[in-house]
Amino acid sequence: MMHFFEVEEVKKVEDDFLLDIDILSSRAGDCLSHMGVAREVAAITGMKCNFPQEKPKESREDLSSRIDVEIRGACNRYTLCAIEGLEVGESPSYIKKRLRTCGIKPINSVVDITNYVMLETGQPLHAFDADKLEGKKVIARYAKKREKIVTLEEKRYELDNDILVIADEFSPIGIAGIKGGIVPEVDKKTTNIYLEAANFDQGVIRRGSKKLGIRTDASLRFEYGLPVELTEIALERAASIMSEVSGGKILKGSFDHYSGKAEEKEISFDADEVRDVLGVKIPLKEMEKILKGLDFKTRRSENRFYVTRPYFRLDIEEKEDVIEEIGRIYGYEKIEEEAPMEEIIPSKGENSFSTEKECREIWKGYGFSESYNYSFIDEKSAFLLDKEKLIEMEKPVSLEFKYLRPSLLTGLLKNLNANERNFASVELFEIGKVFSSEKNGTKEEKKIAMISSRDDFYGIKGKIDLFLQELFHEEASYLLSQEKNKFFNGNRLATIKVKGEIVGEFGEISAEARKIMKVKSNAVMAELDFHKLQNLRKDIKEYEPILRFPPSIRDIALLVPQETFYDEVFERIRKAGGRTLKKITLFDSYQGKELPEGMKSFAFRLSFQDKNKTLSSKEVEELQKRVIKEIEKMSDWKVRK
Amino acid sequence: MQLYSMDSRDIQKIKEKFLKEISGTKKPDERKKVCKRYVEEELSSVFSSLKDLSGENKTSLGRAANELRQFILECLKEEKKEAIKEKEKIDVTLPGKITEAGSNHPITSLRGKCEEIFSKMGFAVVEGPELENEWYNFDALNFKEDHPVREMQDTLFVKQKERERLSSQEKLLMRTHTSPVQVRYMEKNDPPFRIIVPGRVFRNEATDSSHEINFYQLEGLMVGEKISVAHFKKVIGFFFRQLFEEEKISIRLRPSFFPFTEPSFEVDVSCSICSGKGCSVCSRTGWIEVMGAGMVHPNVLRSGKVDPGKFNGFAFGVGLDRIAMIQHKIDDIRLFYGGDLRFLKQF
Numbered sequence: 001m002m003h004f005f006e007v008e009e010v011k012k013v014e015d016d017f018l019l020d021i022d023i024l025s026s027r028a029g030d031c032l033s034h035m036g037v038a039r040e041v042a043a044i045t046g047m048k049c050n051f052p053q054e055k056p057k058e059s060r061e062d063l064s065s066r067i068d069v070e071i072r073g074a075c076n077r078y079t080l081c082a083i084e085g086l087e088v089g090e091s092p093s094y095i096k097k098r099l100r101t102c103g104i105k106p107i108n109s110v111v112d113i114t115n116y117v118m119l120e121t122g123q124p125l126h127a128f129d130a131d132k133l134e135g136k137k138v139i140a141r142y143a144k145k146r147e148k149i150v151t152l153e154e155k156r157y158e159l160d161n162d163i164l165v166i167a168d169e170f171s172p173i174g175i176a177g178i179k180g181g182i183v184p185e186v187d188k189k190t191t192n193i194y195l196e197a198a199n200f201d202q203g204v205i206r207r208g209s210k211k212l213g214i215r216t217d218a219s220l221r222f223e224y225g226l227p228v229e230l231t232e233i234a235l236e237r238a239a240s241i242m243s244e245v246s247g248g249k250i251l252k253g254s255f256d257h258y259s260g261k262a263e264e265k266e267i268s269f270d271a272d273e274v275r276d277v278l279g280v281k282i283p284l285k286e287m288e289k290i291l292k293g294l295d296f297k298t299r300r301s302e303n304r305f306y307v308t309r310p311y312f313r314l315d316i317e318e319k320e321d322v323i324e325e326i327g328r329i330y331g332y333e334k335i336e337e338e339a340p341m342e343e344i345i346p347s348k349g350e351n352s353f354s355t356e357k358e359c360r361e362i363w364k365g366y367g368f369s370e371s372y373n374y375s376f377i378d379e380k381s382a383f384l385l386d387k388e389k390l391i392e393m394e395k396p397v398s399l400e401f402k403y404l405r406p407s408l409l410t411g412l413l414k415n416l417n418a419n420e421r422n423f424a425s426v427e428l429f430e431i432g433k434v435f436s437s438e439k440n441g442t443k444e445e446k447k448i449a450m451i452s453s454r455d456d457f458y459g460i461k462g463k464i465d466l467f468l469q470e471l472f473h474e475e476a477s478y479l480l481s482q483e484k485n486k487f488f489n490g491n492r493l494a495t496i497k498v499k500g501e502i503v504g505e506f507g508e509i510s511a512e513a514r515k516i517m518k519v520k521s522n523a524v525m526a527e528l529d530f531h532k533l534q535n536l537r538k539d540i541k542e543y544e545p546i547l548r549f550p551p552s553i554r555d556i557a558l559l560v561p562q563e564t565f566y567d568e569v570f571e572r573i574r575k576a577g578g579r580t581l582k583k584i585t586l587f588d589s590y591q592g593k594e595l596p597e598g599m600k601s602f603a604f605r606l607s608f609q610d611k612n613k614t615l616s617s618k619e620v621e622e623l624q625k626r627v628i629k630e631i632e633k634m635s636d637w638k639v640r641k
Numbered sequence: 642m643q644l645y646s647m648d649s650r651d652i653q654k655i656k657e658k659f660l661k662e663i664s665g666t667k668k669p670d671e672r673k674k675v676c677k678r679y680v681e682e683e684l685s686s687v688f689s690s691l692k693d694l695s696g697e698n699k700t701s702l703g704r705a706a707n708e709l710r711q712f713i714l715e716c717l718k719e720e721k722k723e724a725i726k727e728k729e730k731i732d733v734t735l736p737g738k739i740t741e742a743g744s745n746h747p748i749t750s751l752r753g754k755c756e757e758i759f760s761k762m763g764f765a766v767v768e769g770p771e772l773e774n775e776w777y778n779f780d781a782l783n784f785k786e787d788h789p790v791r792e793m794q795d796t797l798f799v800k801q802k803e804r805e806r807l808s809s810q811e812k813l814l815m816r817t818h819t820s821p822v823q824v825r826y827m828e829k830n831d832p833p834f835r836i837i838v839p840g841r842v843f844r845n846e847a848t849d850s851s852h853e854i855n856f857y858q859l860e861g862l863m864v865g866e867k868i869s870v871a872h873f874k875k876v877i878g879f880f881f882r883q884l885f886e887e888e889k890i891s892i893r894l895r896p897s898f899f900p901f902t903e904p905s906f907e908v909d910v911s912c913s914i915c916s917g918k919g920c921s922v923c924s925r926t927g928w929i930e931v932m933g934a935g936m937v938h939p940n941v942l943r944s945g946k947v948d949p950g951k952f953n954g955f956a957f958g959v960g961l962d963r964i965a966m967i968q969h970k971i972d973d974i975r976l977f978y979g980g981d982l983r984f985l986k987q988f
Contacts, residue, residue: 002895024898025790203787223789277904277936277953279871320939324896324904327870332894332906337875342833342865344763353756353766364743371980372746375771375815375841375855391772393815394798397847401797401854404772404815415980423982427743433771433841442799442813444772 003044003328005031013101028224030312033122039312043293043329056240059084059249066130067194069255072141074164074176077199078257079231080138081239082130084192086110086248095245104217109246110186110193113238115217123197123226123234124218126166128173128184130192135169138194140176147172151179151214163208164200177205177222178214191248195238197231228261229311264308269319271303277320278327280335290329296322352446355471355534356431359448362467368427368450373411375433376401381410384486384513389436404435408449409487409527413509413517416451420520425454431530446530447504453521457492457508460524464506468498471533473541477567481505487513487525496528499536504528551582551609552620557640558631559599562591569602569637576630580615580623583607601640647690648698652705655683659713669723676717684710747988748857748977751965752839755859758883762876764835764861769822771841772799775809777821781944782901790900794818797845797854815843819860820901823937823956826862827945832952833865839961850973857961864937864947864954870894870904873934873955877908881931884964885913893928902935902956914967922967929967932959 005027009020023031030036035051042049063082071078090096091112099106102119106112114125143149143159149172150156157175159165165172174180177200186193205222209215239250275281284300291298295310309316316322327335360370378400382390391404405411408430419426429450436443452460461478468476481493485505493507506526509519560569566586573584588603595601606627608620615623628639659679666672687706691699756766784791798804799813822838838860846852863876874892882890890913894906909930912923919925934957939949962974969988971977976984 002893004896006895024896025793026898206787206789276867277869279869279874318903318939320903320936327904328896332870332896335871335874337878338869338871339875340863340865340868340872342835342863342868345834346763346765352768357753360745360749364745367741367743369744369982369985370746370749371985372748372978373980374978375843392800394800394804395845396797397845397854404799411980415982418980419982425741426982427741428980428982428985435772442772444770 002331002333004040014097016097016101018101025224026315028221029226029314030122032221032224033118034120036122036312039295043290043295046293052237054240056236056243056250058252061249061251063251063253063255066136066251067255068137069257070137070139070141071257072139074142074201074204075140075198075257076201076259077228077231078140079197079235079254080256081195081235081254082192082251083195083239083242083246083248084130084251086191086193086242086246088186088188088190088246091116092245108186108188110190110242113241113245114195117234117238117241118217118221121230121234121237122221123230124177124221125234125238126174126180126196126218127186127193128180128196129186129190130184130194131190132184133168133173133194134171137169138173138196139167139169140198141165141167143172149175150182151175152182152185153179154182157212157214160211162204162211164204166196175208175212175214176200178209178212178219179216195235195242197235197238199226199228199231225314227312227314228258232256261311265317266306266308267316267319267322268304268306269322271305273319274323274326277323278330278335279338280330282326282330286330287326290326291322294325294329296325352530352534355530358471359431359467359530359533360429362470363429363450366427366463366467368429368452371412371415371428371430372432373405373408373415373430374401375405375435377403377405377410379403380516381414383516384410389438391435391437391442406434406436407487407527408432408434408447409451409525410517412449412451412525413487413513413519413523416453416521416523417518420453425452426521426523427452427454447527448530448533449525449527451523451525453523455524457524460506460526461494464496464526468496468503472498472536474499476503481507486510496526498532501532501536503532503536545611547582547609547611549610549612549614551607552615552617554606554608554620554624555587555603556606556624556627557588557601557603559595559601559638559640560634561636562598562600564600564637566602569631572630572634573604573606573627576627577606577608577623578626580608580610581606581627582609599638647687647694647702649701649705652687652702652709655679655687656709656712659683659709663716669720669727673717673720673724676713676720679713680710680717684713742986744986744988746977746985747965747969747971748961750988751961751968752857752859754884755839755880755959755961756837758880759835759837759861761883762835762879764837764863767822767826767836767838768840769816769819769825769838771816771843773814773816773821775812775814777824778814778816778818780809781824781941782820783938783940783944784900788900795844795846797843815855817844818842818958819858820956820958822860823862823901823941824945827864827942827947832947832954833863835861835863837861848975850975853962853974853978855978856974859959859961861957861959862937862954863956864942864952866952868936868954870936870955873936873957876955877932877934877957881910885910887913889916891917894934897933897935899933899935901938901941903938905933905935908932908934908957922970931964932957934958 005024006022007019008022011018038049066082069080088108088110091106091109095112095116096106099112099115104115110127114127118124142161143163143165145160147159164176166174166176173184200222202223202225205219209219243250271284288298291307297308299306307322379402382403385406389406412428415428416426431448434445434447465476477497478494481495488507489510495502496504504527509523585605587605591600608615608623631637631639662675663672666675684706691703779791794817796817797815819838819840819842826836841855842858843855848854878892882888891911893909897905897907899905907930909928911917912927912929914920914922917927919927923929937954937956942949962977
């Protein structure tokens with residue numbers, strides 16, 4: 001239905017039809033009832049509702065002579081009446097049929113009528129055998145700690161002082177708003193009953209029902225909240241059906257604890273406001289008709305409306321709520337599209353999405369596929385991580401989701417394991433948020449990570465290097481990492497620095513990670529801090545003039561101790577070469593038996609170039625000598641001649 | 642003694658024989674051999690017979706033989722070129738040599754497309770935290786304390802010591818929707834504005850083919866003076882027409898309820914697969930439910946320190962996983978989060 005709720009299913013039950021309607025939670029207060037749905041249908045179609053009006057006839061005897069009621073909390077309203085001398089039997093067939101259609105099992109005339117009236121009005125009712133109560137008092141109170149009750153299904157519950165009960169002078173006879181107790185159960189021998197219709201506090205019922213794990217048709221309705229006016233209406237309706245079906249006399253008067261009606265609030269608004277919000281001009285007369293059809297008390301002076309909600313519409317609080325009512329009954333389909341005329345103001349601040357896009361394109365170009373993994377990890381993978389820093393979830397549906405992921409690598413390793421049997425090589429990357437617990441709270445960071453079973457250490461390093469250059473137009477530097485990280489082999493783990501800032505690390509998988517994550521290949525992986533990458537944005541690159549004079553090339557080979565890092569050698573050559581040394585390329589690196597023990601050899605190609613002249617071979621020789629001299633300052637480095 | 646002396650007519654005959662033989666030979670390599678044979682054998686025997694001749698006959702025969710020799714050598718040149726060309730021939734239908742291609746996740750691609758469409762309408766793309774607090778996720782969005790709606794979201798909470806004692810700003814959870822970013826953005830920016838917020842959201846639900854513990858939403862928010870349902874219809878109509886690349890898509894709004902909008906709608910689009918005739922994708926209704934939306938509730942504007950007397954707006958949220966599933970005919974949402982290359986490499 002375009003104006004109201006969705007009818008999920010229409011089913012034929014016996015010779016009746018059952019409409020399964022999805023009631024919006026805001027309308028539970030009035031529409032979890034046949035009357036409420038009938039009122040909606042009337043408002044939409046313009047028909048009238050005829051609800052039963054008859055008042056029950058009361059006897060001369062007074063209720064107060066029989067019982068006293070005491071309210072000690074959590075009741076917005078508590079209404080109780082008494083019927084005496086009735087005969088409990090089977091319900092008439094129209095009642096039994098209605099209950100069966102709606103999925104409720106008929107029990108006996110008294111119980112059936114309370115259910116029948118609940119379906120009709122939305123107000124839960126409860127009947128108990130007057131003669132089974134001890135003392136002359138019905139009390140609504142919080143349970144005592146460890147107080148026990150056996151419910152109608154003969155289940156035993158231990159209560160505590162958050163749970164509201166209805167009790168006689170000695171013990172609880174029912175869990176208020178949730179379930180009746182077995183003691184005052186109405187059975188075939190019952191002749192005198194008390195009939196209760198109450199309006200309990202939503203929160204108290206919700207928490208109680210959750211604590212005890214009992215959800216009933218009644219508790220559900222109380223949880224969503226019901227109009228207080230309903231207790232009286234439902235009680236009268238039930239009493240009059242009962243005296244008609246089961247005989248008996250209704251005692252004069254009823255007990256009615258009433259904390260007072262909700263204040264009637266008048267809401268006023270202009271017809272123009274309706275037009276501005278809905279974007280369509282609805283004639284004043286039509287708006288009036290819609291509001292009256294929905295039982296709003298409505299008056300209008302010129303363009304201004306003054307409306308008061310009907311008692312059963314607890315969801316209506318502000319004028320926006322009233323405008324919605326007008327809109328939905330009028331029909332949203334009648335509103336024509338219209339382009340907004342507001343000024344477009346670009347948002348301030350960072351947008352990470354363009355950097356994300358750039359990163360994705362690069363790694364996709366390298367042949368890596370993008371993976372999305374869960375934001376959670378299990379206990380097993382947590383072994384690889386600093387447990388102190390993990391954020392634990394409260395009752396996750398599965399232990400697979402026990403902690404928030406502090407790294408993207410766990411997910412990628414899991415993917416590697418899953419893909420290894422189908423693919424000769426696996427290359428994946430992911431961009432996503434990771435979480436950790438820090439001294440002063442929690443930390444959420446965006447990371448980019450990759451894994452490859454095809455590349456070796458230098459393979460992935462080359463890719464990372466090119467990737468960072470593409471992003472920043474700046475070369476990254478790499479250091480042997482000093483940090484411990486169980487994912488990586490400590491001897492093959494490098495820290496990545498850009499513009500002097502650490503942006504991440506990469507390296508070869510550790511034996512431990514391979515074992516725990518059941519990975520076969522000797523994979524390499526990297527994880528970088530995305531926000532650092534984004535904030536270290538590339539500067540606009542300054543153009544370097546193209547040199548007109550040809551370069552002179554010289555090769556140089558040297559022996560250095562095996563533990564000497566390439567970086568150190570490179571730096572020394574660069575410094576010695578000065579400005580004319582434009583390019584230093586490592587073209588060979590070798591370790592082997594032919595070399596003196598403990599040494600390795602590097603071969604560099606040096607490219608000298610001057611911007612003002614062609615260098616003479618003498619000048620080049622001088623430069624090369626300078627480089628060699630600088631190298632030989634290191635006692636254990638040797639230039640091979 | 643020579644019984645028969647040659648003349649230029651014999652040369653002509655040799656030429657004819659040569660041409661016949663050439664045209665009867667298919668492969669350029671074979672034809673090269675024919676040419677060589679004529680030059681080296683047939684013609685050389687003519688040349689050697691010249692020495693026995695004299696006078697005019699010798700001159701004319703010699704000239705004719707030379708001409709033929711030149712002709713055959715030309716043919717040979719041609720045939721050599723042909724032979725090279727022949728060797729260049731390849732099977733163009735053989736598979737190419739490829740470097741393995743990478744791929745973007747299908748939700749990434751969809752998200753990118755959505756961002757592009759909304760950018761055309763001046764919407765800025767904004768982000769917010771996935772690890773949220775209760776205030777932004779619920780209170781600020783007009784979810785009442787102690788209301789069952791708050792529990793219907795299957796919230797995944799963070800384990801915290803003495804949680805009950807914490808304020809809602811301190812109680813942590815994984816955001817159940819991208820809507821908290823509405824309030825976060827309003828707090829820091831003055832209207833008018835239009836933003837979209839794509840991002841990951843969480844529900845503590847058992848996973849199956851249509852439920853995941855995390856999935857993607859795209860939130861939209863437009864706040865200004867006198868923003869109407871009609872404006873919302875235009876923006877959202879434009880979006881879906883562009884997204885499904887179909888001009889004839891129709892949109893319908895059904896009344897709904899969300900605490901943070903009033904009025905609230907469910908947005909249906911006509912099924913682009915069957916053009917509204919009814920198919921399995923739209924459960925034979927011709928409509929697909931794609932979005933929850935509405936006019937921003939005044940309490941939400943108040944939470945974001947925006948004056949509801951002066952400004953209003955609309956907001957919407959669309960599930961990206963569901964749209965991607967419809968578009969690619971994917972029947973199991975878990976494929977998105979399994980990292981299976983057999984799936985990922987298809988996009």
